Amino acid sequence: MPEDDKSSAKEDRRLVRRALGGDRKAFEMIVRKYQRRLVQYVGRMVPDREQALDASQEVFLRAYTSLASYRPEFAFATWLYRIASNYVIDVWRKKKVTAVSIDRPLDDGEDGGRGLQLADEKASVVRALEMKELRRRIEASLGRLPEHLREVFVWRHVNGLSYEEMAQVKEIPVGTVKNRVFQAKEMLRRWLEE
Amino acid sequence: MGCLTAERIYGYLDGALPPAERASVESHLGRCPACRGAFETRRRVVEAASSLPEIDVPDGFVEAVMSRLESIPGPVPAKAPPGLAAWLAAAAAGVLVLGGTYVLAAVLAGQSLAQALGQLNGLAWGAARGAAYYSIKGLKMLVLAVEIFARLVGYALETLRTMMAAASPVLPAVALALTIALLVAAGLWMDQRRRHSREERIHEK
Numbered sequence: 253m254p255e256d257d258k259s260s261a262k263e264d265r266r267l268v269r270r271a272l273g274g275d276r277k278a279f280e281m282i283v284r285k286y287q288r289r290l291v292q293y294v295g296r297m298v299p300d301r302e303q304a305l306d307a308s309q310e311v312f313l314r315a316y317t318s319l320a321s322y323r324p325e326f327a328f329a330t331w332l333y334r335i336a337s338n339y340v341i342d343v344w345r346k347k348k349v350t351a352v353s354i355d356r357p358l359d360d361g362e363d364g365g366r367g368l369q370l371a372d373e374k375a376s377v378v379r380a381l382e383m384k385e386l387r388r389r390i391e392a393s394l395g396r397l398p399e400h401l402r403e404v405f406v407w408r409h410v411n412g413l414s415y416e417e418m419a420q421v422k423e424i425p426v427g428t429v430k431n432r433v434f435q436a437k438e439m440l441r442r443w444l445e446e
Numbered sequence: 447m448g449c450l451t452a453e454r455i456y457g458y459l460d461g462a463l464p465p466a467e468r469a470s471v472e473s474h475l476g477r478c479p480a481c482r483g484a485f486e487t488r489r490r491v492v493e494a495a496s497s498l499p500e501i502d503v504p505d506g507f508v509e510a511v512m513s514r515l516e517s518i519p520g521p522v523p524a525k526a527p528p529g530l531a532a533w534l535a536a537a538a539a540g541v542l543v544l545g546g547t548y549v550l551a552a553v554l555a556g557q558s559l560a561q562a563l564g565q566l567n568g569l570a571w572g573a574a575r576g577a578a579y580y581s582i583k584g585l586k587m588l589v590l591a592v593e594i595f596a597r598l599v600g601y602a603l604e605t606l607r608t609m610m611a612a613a614s615p616v617l618p619a620v621a622l623a624l625t626i627a628l629l630v631a632a633g634l635w636m637d638q639r640r641r642h643s644r645e646e647r648i649h650e651k
Contacts, residue, residue, distance in 0.1 A: 275497075280512050283511050283512070287507055289502045295501040309507070313511070317522055385500055387494045391499075
């Protein structure tokens, strides 16, 4: 574990201890530290922005009430993502949430249907614009991915989690996680090439 | 080396391939335009996916969480598994309740308290003697079972030694080689199946 991660984990343990002792300021520091990461994940799993922010808050509340069950030998982020994942699954079950209808055409821009194939030599401005468009189309396609694939795709590419960390969060084998990420990328690629 | 599979391309992009395999992928890309196209497509997808715009966290998010926190009780203490002392206390409580109920029932039935306590005392001694008797009996049976098991293992080992001594010295080596060959063949077959089911040949389109 890199030195920065070690000191961050140590700080997390200290903050959790203080929060368990009734120090709400310590939990506030935890929220400040993890809010961005959590919102990036939940925001891509729950379609509506307000709903996503509300869900993120709810995840922190759940984390707070079950703080005593946190085991310091694991990374706090892993524990928090597990709570978030369970909560998001609850939301899906209750509301049958889908970010983008499968029937909705992916590309409603002017150049709809354009493939990914690019000439080798392109001006950097054009390349930057194309990358921006590609990002937009990926965001729009995320909602079409099955939830179990979308989740690991977001963790891998947005949150930057390792396969091992994801396996720990979901309590499934690393091979299964790799396979899911692979499937998600290939699905997206095919849709983007349509 | 054949054409690159999608899995291999992602492995390369993930930085998960060992140096020799990376070099081999690069060398293949240098001479196969089809693989280069497939690689470039996937590289761009991964690059775009890894640089998606960040979702803004609104000002006041933390304050909103902390405000909602005010209305809920603090962290619920984790339930520790009961220790030996707790089990002993529970057992003692159970015995006391049983004894108390017996004495109460006896008194209500018309016996004096001294009589009821005397009977309870007799019952308790009887139960203790019975428990001790069956504990010793159980222990004896356990020791006997261990002895029988040890003898059986001894006989098995002796038989094996005799068979090995009678057999040609080459026989164990052949058996070992055959076992390893079988295991390797099974592993290769399973790997091949996995690759065929999961990977996609890049010339599919």
